[in-house]
Amino acid sequence: MTIEGEVSGSTEAISPGRLAWRRFRRHRLAVVGVVVLALITAACVLAPFLTRYGPNELIRIDGAKATLRSPGARFWLGTNERANDVWATVLYGGRISLAVGVVTALVSSLIGTVIGVIAGWFGGWIDGVLMRITDLFLAVPFLVAAIILSQAPATQSWARVVFGPPNSSRSVVAVIALVFWMPVARVIRGVVLSLKEKEFVEAARAAGASDTRIIVRHLIPNCSGQIVINTTLSVSAAILTESALSYLGYGVNGVTTPTWGNLLNRAQGYIEPHPNLLLGPGLAVIVTVLCINFVGDALRDALDPAQVAS
Amino acid sequence: MTSSGSAQEPVLVVRDLRVTFRTPEGPVCAVRGMDLEVAPGEILGLVGESGSGKSVAMLAVLGLLPRNAEIEGSAVFEGRELIGLARRDLRVVRGAGIAMIFQDPLTALNPVHRIGRQIAEGIRAHQAVTRVAADARAVELLNAVGIPDPERRARAFPHEMSGGMRQRAMIAMMIANDPQLLIADEPTTALDVTVQAQILELLDEIRTRTGCAMVFITHDLGVIARIADRVQVMYGGRIAEVAPTPELFGAPTHPYTVGLLEAVPGPDRPRPEGIPGTPPSMLRPPAGCAFHARCPRALPVCSEVDPPLLTMGVGHVGACHNPVGGGS
Numbered sequence: 001m002t003i004e005g006e007v008s009g010s011t012e013a014i015s016p017g018r019l020a021w022r023r024f025r026r027h028r029l030a031v032v033g034v035v036v037l038a039l040i041t042a043a044c045v046l047a048p049f050l051t052r053y054g055p056n057e058l059i060r061i062d063g064a065k066a067t068l069r070s071p072g073a074r075f076w077l078g079t080n081e082r083a084n085d086v087w088a089t090v091l092y093g094g095r096i097s098l099a100v101g102v103v104t105a106l107v108s109s110l111i112g113t114v115i116g117v118i119a120g121w122f123g124g125w126i127d128g129v130l131m132r133i134t135d136l137f138l139a140v141p142f143l144v145a146a147i148i149l150s151q152a153p154a155t156q157s158w159a160r161v162v163f164g165p166p167n168s169s170r171s172v173v174a175v176i177a178l179v180f181w182m183p184v185a186r187v188i189r190g191v192v193l194s195l196k197e198k199e200f201v202e203a204a205r206a207a208g209a210s211d212t213r214i215i216v217r218h219l220i221p222n223c224s225g226q227i228v229i230n231t232t233l234s235v236s237a238a239i240l241t242e243s244a245l246s247y248l249g250y251g252v253n254g255v256t257t258p259t260w261g262n263l264l265n266r267a268q269g270y271i272e273p274h275p276n277l278l279l280g281p282g283l284a285v286i287v288t289v290l291c292i293n294f295v296g297d298a299l300r301d302a303l304d305p306a307q308v309a310s
Numbered sequence: 311m312t313s314s315g316s317a318q319e320p321v322l323v324v325r326d327l328r329v330t331f332r333t334p335e336g337p338v339c340a341v342r343g344m345d346l347e348v349a350p351g352e353i354l355g356l357v358g359e360s361g362s363g364k365s366v367a368m369l370a371v372l373g374l375l376p377r378n379a380e381i382e383g384s385a386v387f388e389g390r391e392l393i394g395l396a397r398r399d400l401r402v403v404r405g406a407g408i409a410m411i412f413q414d415p416l417t418a419l420n421p422v423h424r425i426g427r428q429i430a431e432g433i434r435a436h437q438a439v440t441r442v443a444a445d446a447r448a449v450e451l452l453n454a455v456g457i458p459d460p461e462r463r464a465r466a467f468p469h470e471m472s473g474g475m476r477q478r479a480m481i482a483m484m485i486a487n488d489p490q491l492l493i494a495d496e497p498t499t500a501l502d503v504t505v506q507a508q509i510l511e512l513l514d515e516i517r518t519r520t521g522c523a524m525v526f527i528t529h530d531l532g533v534i535a536r537i538a539d540r541v542q543v544m545y546g547g548r549i550a551e552v553a554p555t556p557e558l559f560g561a562p563t564h565p566y567t568v569g570l571l572e573a574v575p576g577p578d579r580p581r582p583e584g585i586p587g588t589p590p591s592m593l594r595p596p597a598g599c600a601f602h603a604r605c606p607r608a609l610p611v612c613s614e615v616d617p618p619l620l621t622m623g624v625g626h627v628g629a630c631h632n633p634v635g636g637g638s
Contacts, residue, residue: 198417199417199418200419204420206374206404206409206410207404207432208405209401209435210401210435217420217431218420224422
């Protein structure tokens with residue numbers, strides 16, 4: 001018996017991953033974005049080796065506090081009103097800001113994926129209830145909700161179980177994740193609704209696969225592109241939200257732990273003669289968010305499920 | 311109704327199966343009282359045009375219909391009633407006892423998993439084996455369905471294979487758990503003719519080797535003539551005629567069967583006529599015989615009384631008030 005239509009034997013099998021990488025590489029800005037993000041992350045992680053002072057270190061010159069120095073050879077970005085080295089605060093602050101962004105995106109994607117897959121797969125009243133809850137969360141103005149939630153641990157003991165101590169990084173992560181999962185849930189539900197009608201899902205059922213097996217083996221892998229895209233774009237949105245919350249004074253405690261957001265908050269009163277206090281953390285946020293968005297857009301093209309078989 | 315001389319107990323016996331879909335427009339009666347039996351080693355062809363209820367009936371047996379479907383009647387598989395069986399028990403039957411081969415293997419295979427892994431997945435859903443053992447078995451199965459270089463092919467993704475190879479992979483997946491019954495839902499319709507012949511040959515070979523029963527759903531009488539031992543013709547959710555394949559082609563009694571046979575192009579019929587009219591709406595099933603409005607032999611009684619199944623020969627029944635040849 002011979003086989004018709006055989007793919008020529010010399011063609012090496014190309015995995016969907018490699019196809020996606022090929023498409024990703026076509027976006028120059030995204031490739032640049034990846035490099036810049038890697039540099040920023042490395043700089044934040046290696047902060048102790050790249051700075052002369054600690055982020056909260058009071059710097060004295062000839063016994064006098066070195067407050068509000070201009071940028072120069074010794075203080076690359078000058079010093080702030082508390083006589084800290086701005087370069088050091090930006091690098092150490094980036095550790096928290098980046099970590100909060102990434103962890104928040106992962107947590108909110110996880111919540112959104114679980115809710116979206118369950119709603120889409122089981123349908124019926126389960127879908128109805130979960131989607132109405134999603135609508136409810138979407139109907140709340142999220143910055144207001146985030147501010148109220150971030151204050152909850154200070155007075156409510158139950159809130160400390162979820163959010164941890166007030167003004168901690170953990171509380172900021174929990175608060176932002178709680179107001180961020182809804183778009184992911186909606187997108188994933190939509191993808192699952194269309195996957196559900198695919199024959200391979202029916203075939204899996206016909207082969208005796210359980211709900212769990214179908215969700216884990218068939219639905220989630222086929223949603224992975226969407227999950228990656230949404231998580232990536234959530235990272236930039238979460239960094240912006242962390243900055244906004246901290247800028248407003250509802251984020252991570254700026255006295256002990258600098259973040260890009262609370263550095264901006266502290267820079268407020270000194271912008272006129274000392275724009276360096278604003279530009280340091282401000283540029284860090286802008287460049288990081290821009291790069292992540294470039295990468296996210298490229299991923300969207302690279303992982304578009306419609307192109308998997310092209 | 312008797313099976314084609316086989317003394318063996320039928321593996322699947324369906325009695326008076328009825329499937330009704332509740333829709334906003336009203337109930338749609340897709341299957342209106344269908345009997346079916348198929349014995350080990352037998353291939354039963356289930357023929358009918360779109361909407362005749364042939365696929366719906368088999369999906370109902372497997373419990374794969376959407377929730378708005380109401381199923382009545384009985385379907386006994388190896389002594390076990392499937393209609394109304396709990397989801398958990400039904401899941402064990404699916405795949406391990408009854409497996410289903412779908413029409414388009416490209417859409418029936420998961421695009422993100424490698425072929426070998428997908429087959430192994432089906433094995434691990436029913437058997438307690440290690441992943442390594444299941445992967446090895448998958449390669450064996452790919453070899454058994456005639457895929458050359460099975461080790462390499464097991465690592466391929468569905469889109470990297472040709473249509474015929476994909477259908478072979480699909481068949482490998484479905485025979486992985488040695489089912490007693492294979493339901494093939496138009497498995498060759500999406501393939502070109504040469505590949506179609508190879509797939510039929512493979513299915514026939516699997517039947518011979520494993521002795522499993524097979525229900526082969528199609529609207530293509532050419533395919534039926536090649537593979538089926540016995541044919542059941544469906545029309546409007548009911549049985550029109552059941553006969554051993556040679557008898558159905560040689561001495562059809564139901565006017566609908568005759569119409570179907572005449573609609574197949576042949577040397578003496580380069581431009582076949584087809585059957586005038588369209589199938590009846592199952593939203594409002596007609597009174598009497600479902601075929602009477604299109605039937606050239608219709609009598610007044612046909613629009614009033616639904617014809618019962620009458621014996622037309624050995625292993626041959628038909629539901630017609632005015633059968634071709636007058637019955638026997």
